[in-house]
Amino acid sequence: MSKILSLYNSLYEMYGPQGWWPLLELHGKKGCNPTKSGSIKGYHPDDYSYPKNKRQQFEICIGAILAQNTSWPNVEKALINLKDKRLLDAEKIISASDKMLSDAIRPAGYFNQKTKKLKIFSKFYKSLKGKTPSRGDLLNCWGVGPETADSILLYVYKQPEFVVDTYTKRILREMKIITSRHSYDDIKSLFEDDLSKDYKLFQEFHALIVEHAKRLKR
DNA sequence: AACCAGGACGTGA
DNA sequence: TCACGTCATGGT
Secondary structure, eight states, X not given: OOHHHHXXXXXXXXXXXXXXXXXXXXXXXXXXXXXXXXXXXXXXXXXXXXXXXXXXXXXXXHHHHHTTTSOHHHHHHHHHHHHHTTOOSHHHHHHSOHHHHHHHHGGGSOHHHXXXXXXXXXXXXXXXXTOOOOHHHHHHSTTOOHHHHHHHHHHXXXXXXXXXXXXXXXHHHHTTSOOSOOOHHHHHHHHHTTSOOOHHHHHHHHHHHHHHHHHHHO
């Protein structure tokens, strides 16, 4: 068995299914995981039927952008503010004033940049008219880099695109599978060449890596 | 009280 | 290409 696959097996055995991507709507619902620390109680372990509608799809897109180099509890605050102000919607974000938007997402940090990113993405999202974007389409959208693009493709559109984040790099570096100076795409194909292109597997693997990295710190 | 979070972009070499 | 500075709030 490859190192990559055995890493997945051991992480899954340690932590079990993670129920990513967390959603606001699942707050307090049965079936979600109430034990996750300091975050939206919107996890849905072992249930891969999410997102169930356009609203949840869009919420994940916005969450992915807000989560750029930002801790999830801060993203949660921003998402709740957006929801309270009825701004968790592409048309509303486009028509909202910059001040209104940046005010809502302030807890997620980088609020000036992210205000611009959310507006640009919302226009892009509307132009899709419900269709699944290509990876290139997403990368052409200002404010969407490789990790955000792959997160959206994997968790919104269930495309088997492996998400590489700082935790992934750190773990592979500690396992001496990579040195520094491997590109994002290098690491991405390291996983994808070794795993069956199964979106559930990819969703679970990335979530497990994040969970593992978080637990190591405490 | 520094340090870092589920990054991306602009710049100069 | 690529290394580095910038963006910003809130946890630990």
